[in-house]
Amino acid sequence: MAELKEARVPDIGGHGDVPVIELLVKPGDSVGKDQGLVTLESDKATMEVPSPFAGVIKELKVKLGDNVSEGGLVAIIEVAADAAAPTAAPAAVAAPTPAPPKPAVVAAPAAVAVVESGAPVPARAPVAEPGQPGIPPMRFEADAVLPAKVPYASPAVRLYARELGVDLLQVSGRGRNGRISREDVQHHVKAVMSGAPQGLAPAVAAAGGLSLLPWPKVDFAKFGAIESKPLSRIQKISGANLARNWAMIPHVTQFDEADITALEELRVSFNNENAKAIAAGKGSKLTMLAFLIKACVAVLQKYPTFNASLDGDNLVLKQYVHIGFAADTPNGLVVPVLRDADQKGVAQIAREMGELAALARDGKLKPEQMQGGCFTISSLGGIGGTKFTPIINAPEVAILGVSKSEMKPVWNGEKFKPRLMLPLSLSYDHRVIDGAAAARFTTYLGQLLADLRRAML
Numbered sequence: 157m158a159e160l161k162e163a164r165v166p167d168i169g170g171h172g173d174v175p176v177i178e179l180l181v182k183p184g185d186s187v188g189k190d191q192g193l194v195t196l197e198s199d200k201a202t203m204e205v206p207s208p209f210a211g212v213i214k215e216l217k218v219k220l221g222d223n224v225s226e227g228g229l230v231a232i233i234e235v236a237a238d239a240a241a242p243t244a245a246p247a248a249v250a251a252p253t254p255a256p257p258k259p260a261v262v263a264a265p266a267a268v269a270v271v272e273s274g275a276p277v278p279a280r281a282p283v284a285e286p287g288q289p290g291i292p293p294m295r296f297e298a299d300a301v302l303p304a305k306v307p308y309a310s311p312a313v314r315l316y317a318r319e320l321g322v323d324l325l326q327v328s329g330r331g332r333n334g335r336i337s338r339e340d341v342q343h344h345v346k347a348v349m350s351g352a353p354q355g356l357a358p359a360v361a362a363a364g365g366l367s368l369l370p371w372p373k374v375d376f377a378k379f380g381a382i383e384s385k386p387l388s389r390i391q392k393i394s395g396a397n398l399a400r401n402w403a404m405i406p407h408v409t410q411f412d413e414a415d416i417t418a419l420e421e422l423r424v425s426f427n428n429e430n431a432k433a434i435a436a437g438k439g440s441k442l443t444m445l446a447f448l449i450k451a452c453v454a455v456l457q458k459y460p461t462f463n464a465s466l467d468g469d470n471l472v473l474k475q476y477v478h479i480g481f482a483a484d485t486p487n488g489l490v491v492p493v494l495r496d497a498d499q500k501g502v503a504q505i506a507r508e509m510g511e512l513a514a515l516a517r518d519g520k521l522k523p524e525q526m527q528g529g530c531f532t533i534s535s536l537g538g539i540g541g542t543k544f545t546p547i548i549n550a551p552e553v554a555i556l557g558v559s560k561s562e563m564k565p566v567w568n569g570e571k572f573k574p575r576l577m578l579p580l581s582l583s584y585d586h587r588v589i590d591g592a593a594a595a596r597f598t599t600y601l602g603q604l605l606a607d608l609r610r611a612m613l
C-alpha cells in the first residue's frame with residue numbers, strides 16, 4: 157500500500173527565508189531518491205532540495221518566489237510501501253506507520269550547494285564525508301569546471317538539456333547572474349527550430365574553449381596494491397573552484413624576499429614579555445601572519461587595483477579591506493575571511509585569526525565567515541619550502557603566498573650581514589594587473605615588513 161510522506165527543506169547552512177527560484181517537479185511526476193524538487197537561491201549559492209525518497213509527487217507545497225527555511229514543507233510524496241524502506245535516505249527516520257495514516261516526517265538529506273564564486277561554502281557544518289548519513293554523493297567532474305564548460309544551471313536543467321540533446325553552452329541564461337532555467341532551454345530549442353539567432357552564447361562557443369583529451373582511465377590495481385579513498389566534500393568543492401580559477405585566470409607569479417629581521421625580533425620579544433598572559437588565555441600570541449595582514453592592508457590601500465574584482469568590462473574597486481587566509485584543515489583547504497582588517501590592530505587580527513582558524517579546523521565556519529574576501533594570503537611559512545605559485549581565489553585578482561623565512565647573508569653595500577629573509581610569491585590576474593604593478597606591490601610590501609613604521613606615514 158502506498159504511503160504519503162513529507163519532503164522538507166534540509167539544513168541549508170544557516171540561511172533563512174531563501175527564495176524558491178525554480179520548481180523542478182509538478183504533481184503527478186515520478187521522482188527518484190535525491191532527485192531535485194525545487195531550487196533555492198541565497199545571496200551566494202543555489203541549492204537544490206533533494207527528494208528524500210522515490211515516489212510520485214502528490215502535492216507541491218511551495219510556489220515560485222516563496223521564501224523557505226530549514227524544516228519548511230516542500231512536497232507530499234506518495235511512496236510505494238514496499239519501496240519506502242529500501243529507498244529511504246540513510247539519515248531518514250520514517251515515522252512508525254500509525255493508524256489512521258498520517259504523513260511521516262522524514263529528515264531530508266542536506267541540500268547540495270553550488271557556490272557561484274569564491275571560497276567553498278559547505279552547505280552544513282561540520283562537514284561529513286560523502287556516503288555518510290545526510291549528505292547525498294556529489295560527482296566531481298573535472299570537465300565541468302573548464303572554461304566555456306561552466307554554464308550556470310541546476311542539475312535538473314542539465315539533465316533536461318541532455319535529454320533534449322541541447323548543449324547548454326549555446327543557451328543564454330536569462331535568470332539572475334545568467335542562470336539557465338528550463339524555460340531558457342525551451343526558448344533556445346524553439347529559436348533553433350525557427351532559425352532565429354540565439355544571442356551571444358554561440359559566439360562564445362565559436363571563440364573556442366579548451367579542447368582537451370579525456371582524463372586518463374587507468375586500472376591502477378594492475379600495477380600493485382591500491383586503496384581508494386573518497387575526496388571530502390570540501391576537497392570536491394574547493395577542487396572545482398581551484399580548477400576553474402587556474403584554467404580561467406591568466407596567472408603570473410612575482411617572487412620577492414622581505415627582510416623581516418627586525419620584525420621577527422619585535423614579535424618574539426612581545427610574545428616573551430606577554431608569555432604569562434598568553435598562557436593564561438588573557439592575550440594573543442602575535443603571529444607573523446597577523447603582521448603580514450596589517451602590512452598587506454597598507455599595500456592594498458596604496459595600490460587599490462589589487463583590492464578589486466573584475467565584473468564583465470568593469471573593475472570593481474572595494475572601499476573595504478577583508479582579508480582571506482588559507483587554512484589547512486583535516487577536511488581540506490578553506491579560506492576564512494578576516495573582516496575590516498584596515499580597522500584593526502595586529503593583536504586583534506592575531507586573536508581573530510586564531511578564532512577563525514580554530515573554527516575552520518573544527519569544520520564550524522559559517523558561510524558568511526568565508527565570503528567577501530578582497531585579497532588572500534596563503535602562508536606555508538610554518539611548514540617549509542622556498543616559494544610556490546598560489547592560485548587566485550576568484551573573484552579576487554591577487555593572492556600572496558608566504559614561505560619559510562631563512563637566515564641569509566645579505567650584501568649591504570659594504571659587507572654581507574645575516575638577515576632573516578621571508579620569501580613572497582604574489583600571483584596576480586594579468587587581465588587586471590601588469591608586471592610592473594606587481595613588482596611595485598612586493599617591493600613596497602618588503603619595505604613595510606622591513607620597517608612597519610612606514611605604514612604609519
Ligand code: CAO
Pocket residue numbers: 443444445446481482483484485489513534535536537538539546558559560561562578
Ligand atoms: N617562516 C618561518 N616560520 C614561520 C613562518 C614563516 N614565514 N610563519 C610561521 N612560522 C612559524 C611560527 O613562528 C610558529 O612557530 P612557533 O610555534 O615556534 O612560534 C609556527 O611556524 C606556526 O606558526 P603560527 O602558529 O603562527 O601559524 P601561522 O600563522 O603560520 O599559520 C594558519 C596559521 C591557519 C595559516 C596555518 O595553520 C595553516 O593552515 N597554514 C597552511 C595554509 C595552507 O595550506 N596554504 C596553502 C594553500 S594552497 O594549497
